[in-house]
Amino acid sequence: MIIKSLSPSARIAIGPESGITSSTISAVVDVSIGARVLIGSGCIITDSDHHVVRTQGGNSRRHLGLPAAEPHHAVRIEDDVFIGARSIVLKGVTIGRGSVIGAGSVVSRDIAPNTIAAGNPCVPVGKVDE
Template identity: 30%
Template sequence: MSLANYIKGNARLKKVFHWMLIPSDEARPRLWVRLFLNRFYHQKGRGVIIRSWVRMDVVPFNKFAIGNKSVIEDFSTINNGVGAVIIGHNSLIGLGNVIIGPVTIGDDVILAQNIVASGLNHNYNDISRPIRVQGVSTAPIVIEDNCWVGANAVITAGVTIGRQSIIAAGAVVTKNIPPYSVAVGNPARVIKKYDEEQQAWVKV
C-alpha cells in the first residue's frame, strides 16, 4: 500500500495532514504549500503566465495542470480543493474568474471577465443543521476546445460545453451545450448552430 493510500485510509491521519496543508475552516493553503510544495508538484507548461494577483487555492492532493502559453489574469481564483483543475494549451482565464474543481478546460479556450465555473455544490438535506456542516458534492465541468465564454457567465456543476461553442455574456449554463453552438440566457439555451454545408451560423 502506498503512503498516500495509507493516509487516505486512516481518518485521523488524514485529518492531521489536511490541517498541515490548509488551516481549519479555510480554503486557502498554508504559505509553505503555496511557495514550496505546489511549485514542484503541479504541472505547468512552457510560457505560462499566472499574474501576481491571482489567488491560487491549490493543494497537492488534487491535480492542477496548465498547458503551454496559457494565461490566468489578475483577481482570478483557482481552487482544486475538492477536484482537479486542468487547463489546456493556449487558453485564457480572464480577469476575476472563479474556477472551482473539478473543472477541465480544453485548448484555445477564452474565458472573459468575472466568470464562475464551479464543480462544487453544498449539500442541504437536514434543515436542522447549518449548511456548512453538511458536506459538499461535486460533478465535473468540461469546457472543450476552442470555446468562448462571455463576461459574467455562470457554469454550474456537471455541465459540458461542447467544442467550438460560444456562451453569451451573463448566461447561466445549467445543462450540456452541444458542440458548434451559441447559447444565451438564464438558463442558457441554444439559439444558433454552425451549419457545415452553409459554412455559417444558423438560427435554431
C-alpha cells in the same frame, strides 16, 4: 483569476493557449478546460454547490458549519469555446467544442458542439458557422 481546489483529490486542468480574465474556477472533483478556450471577465466555473442545501433542524450540516455533502459532478469545457463575461458554468455541464456562450449566461445543462447559447437558463440560440 482565482483557482481553488477544495479537495486533495480535485483536478483542475487548463489546456494550452487558453485565456482566462478575472474569473473563478472552483473544483471539488474535476474541472477540465480545453485548448484555445477564452473565458471572459468575472465568470464562475464550479463542479459543486459548495454549500449545504438541505436543512434538517438545528443539527444539519449547514447549522454545524460542515462542508457540503451534496453530489459533485465534473465540468468539461472542450476546445475552442468562448464564454462571455459574467457567465456561470454549473456542476455536471459539458460545453461542446467550438461553442459560444453569451455574456451573463447561467449554463446548467450540456451545450452541443458548435452551438451559440445564451440566457438564464442558457439555451441554444444558433449555430457557429464552421
